[in-house]
Amino acid sequence: MADVAIPPNEAFANSYLKNHGKRKGILAWILSTDHKRIGILYMVSLFTFFTVGVILGVLMRLEMLVPGPAGKLFTAQEYNALFTLHGVIMIFLFVIPGIPATLGNFFLPIQIGAKDVAFPRLNLLSWYLYVTGSIIIIVSLFHNGLPDTGWTFYIPYSIRTGTDVTMAVFGVFILGFSSILTGLNFITTIHRLRAPGMGWFKMPLFVWALYATAWVQVIATPVLAITLLLIMVERIFSVGIFDPAKGGDPVLYQHLFWIYSHPAVYIMILPPMGVVSEIITTFSRRTVFGYKAIAISSLAIAFIGYLVWGHHMFVAGMSTTAQFVFSFLTFLVAVPSGIKVFNWVATMYKGSIDLKPPFLFVMAFIFLFCIGGLTGLLLGSVATDAQLHATYFVVGHFHYIIFGGGVFIFFGALHYWLPKMFGRMYSIKAANWALAIMFVGFNMLYFPMLVMGAEGMPRRYFAYLPKFETWQHISMVGSWVLVIGLIIMFANLLHGIFKGKVVGSNPWGGTTLEWTIASPPPPPENFEEIPVIVHEPYYHPEAIEVK
């Protein structure tokens, strides 16, 4: 592909990173409606919270140094606070906004050839709501003693505990608002602002993934909002809607909660799947195999994923029919997921594979995601779930999917797109080392959890039986290795952003629109002229010659 020659110096002088308006300093960022700057604002806030979440996670592992209950680093109540904070921060403040709010904001308009999202000011508002919600959550959690409900806020405990659950769920409510506005904005953007010639089936697959995700955000989040609102109503007015003493049903709360929170898992995983499609085709130097199948499977996952929430409550009291139906639907989600994986592999077939860090992250993803998916089957079938429910097995499974699947691809996406965002390249060697260390640390940390869970170690316990000591220690050391990998990775990326070697507009040979403009992209409208789309997104004219 002919690199559109934009001299790097010129690109830097005229990039969105330079202030062009009348505002200076921080104001030029926090009042900017440029989708690229908002993406960066989100990125800074997200990774700040991610760091806090990681520290809490490492402390939780450190707690497992001795079986206890004597000689523990933290008391049981403090451990409750640790897992509650870790869960709330990682889920609501990091993974759910995740890729869409950061890289989605940055690249969605560019990939469809638009100047910005459909509602730029609304976009900025959503970031403010995110920050407000986050602050409320953090403050509330320490306002009235340490939080202790877990991130699920299960009733009846969440209406009885003395800690300030009301304010915490209000914070999450506001975050939900932010999420809805982002989703609504993206859907409208994709419907209205595609460049001339870009039909639905000429959109990059990352855009398809964001589109499916945005629908899940719009459809599922209001249900969480009303559920949290009911907790607040319950705590303030004690209406009794979920209170068994007044005829209410706590299991109904669980239903409402998971009607949102299971689709939320797809909010976490669909955007990474979109990124995987982008990375695999770029580094295989081949057009994607089964484009339509991948695009439509995103929508299928979003749709079926909305109907499987019941598998979180197999043991909470549910009729056999319901168990059967939810179990069946759960297995059904594997079909569109499988379609994606097979198409990815087929894309690599006879490709000219270039083992650069983003591609290696994808390889790590496929391995970890397979473990996550296969352990998911055990939790999705009723008989085995009765045994494994609420053990470390669930914790291990969940982290393999969300951390090993979603967050590893988030990192991979950073390695893929940071050169575009900042016009500079990180050290490839350091990136590879960081990935290798993280991969080892990750498996040391979470695989023992699967083993312990299968042997009956319950989740959320601050003490454990002596027989688990070896596994607990392996897991603890794994958390340290993982953190070392993370530190190397972030140091390398930051060094790349500020001091890295200057790269041209298309360092990887990508074919989507973002690679046709300067790195870093020009403000505020991305394109000097709105491009007219003639090819499908992954058009590699040189692919035949390569062989």
Add this chain to the structure above:
Amino acid sequence: MSEIVGSKSETLSHGHDVHKHRDVQGAKLGMWLFLFTELLLFAGLFLVYATYRYFHPVQFHNAGLETHTLFGTINTMVLLTSSLTMVLSIGAMQRGKKWLAVTFLAGTILLGLIFLGIKYFEWTSEIREGLYPGSPALLNMSDGEILFWGLYYTMTGLHAVHVIVGMIILTFMLVFILTGTINQNDYIKLETAGLYWHLIDIIWIFLFPLFYLIN
């Protein structure tokens, strides 16, 4: 809120000036999506209502006899009329009759206020009868009745909050008409605000039979 409603030129903060971005279709699409989320918000409550009504049909029936159908009926008429004046206001704006639009819009806000006033009297009379969450009289009743009244206050209360928000939005629209931001050529803000007001109306159309009529 006003952003969704707005289709005004988005002046990006970088000095470069700028495309006049005016996408009426896009603004409407955004608003419809937002209304969709509002519907789903209430859908959660309707789900709770359906579940508990299924478990306690007789008690819900009895509790339903206690609500003031007269107040409810009047309020339904008030809200339906307010939707009519809303449409008339938009129609007037389309024809460029600014003051007629202002009059109808003010009428809509006034009707919203009347709705809330009637609601106030309705709730006070019920609270005087001892029917409020956590009241001794209520706690002596059956589970189904406690749940009915809990849902009654939660659902109509949340609806009332929406009426208040709707009135605030309409007040902004009133100001925008007076300042000329909304005019005959660019009235998409008024139109989308109208959509929101109709949504509030529609939700009431579902609440009304559930609490006042199905006895």
